[in-house]
Amino acid sequence: MPSYTRFxxxxxxxxxxxxxxxxxxxxVLEPSAKYAQHKEYFDxxxxxxxxxxxxxxxxxLSQYDLNGFDSRRAPVTQALLDxxxxxxxxxxxxxxxxxxxxxxxxxxxxxxxxxxVNNCRIWLEDNGYPVVIPKVxxxxxxxxxxxxxxxxxxxxxxxxxxxxxRSEMQTSFARLLGHEKDEIFNxx
Numbered sequence: 310m311p312s313y314t315r316f317x318x319x320x321x322x323x324x325x326x327x328x329x330x331x332x333x334x335x336x337v338l339e340p341s342a343k344y345a346q347h348k349e350y351f352d353x354x355x356x357x358x359x360x361x362x363x364x365x366x367x368x369x370l371s372q373y374d375l376n377g378f379d380s381r382r383a384p385v386t387q388a389l390l391d392x393x394x395x396x397x398x399x400x401x402x403x404x405x406x407x408x409x410x411x412x413x414x415x416x417x418x419x420x421x422x423x424x425x426v427n428n429c430r431i432w433l434e435d436n437g438y439p440v441v442i443p444k445v446x447x448x449x450x451x452x453x454x455x456x457x458x459x460x461x462x463x464x465x466x467x468x469x470x471x472x473x474x475r476s477e478m479q480t481s482f483a484r485l486l487g488h489e490k491d492e493i494f495n496x497x
Contacts, residue, residue: 328392339388390492399438400448401482403429404456408479409494414472422460422468425449456481 318325326335344350383389397405407413407428414420414428426446433440453460453470456478462468472478476490483493 324392324395326392328389328396334383335389335392336383337386337389337392339386339391385488385492390488393486394493398448399433399436400429400445400452401485402436403432403449404452404482405493406432408475408482411475413475413478417472419461419469419471422446422450422470425453425470455485 325337328335328337394405414425420428426442426449429445429449430440430442433445458473458478458481459471460468461471473481479494480490483490486493
């Protein structure tokens with residue numbers, strides 16, 4: 310028997326779900342606080358609902374043109390994006406912080422793998438994350454590889470990352486999360 314179950318979660322917490330980078334199943338909304346605790350507004354709303362407003366709403370929705378709407382794909386809202394950003398790994402947070410700077414990685418065009426790992430270690434310590442160097446090295450290595458950043462030199466010795474432009478790195482990072490650059494780096 311097919312399941313037609315749908316769930317609605319409501320919460321007062323900033324982080325409601327573990328939205329991964331490629332999350333596509335949830336519609337996350339952040340209601341406005343404009344009318345919170347506004348008794349007159351809600352009294353009028355309930356009056357409208359009880360005096361035929363629900364029928365008006367039903368009529369409006371039944372006439373609404375849904376052409377082009379894909380019911381299998383939840384809209385990407387700012388609230389969903391905020392959930393995703395709250396769930397970035399510490400290494401992704403480090404990279405996002407660097408790429409949000411005017412001059413990521415201190416403006417370096419290339420950086421040794423050792424220096425990149427050390428920069429990440431310092432950032433992790435400053436932000437209260439546990440540091441295990443082999444884990445940092447592995448996670449940073451995988452992230453830059455997924456971003457398509459070239460590495461030159463032998464493994465572990467004299468290896469250097471060749472950084473493309475800030476804009477290219479931002480675009481690559483955003484695509485890892487299934488977004489456009491301006492959605493992830495909206496103030497840049």
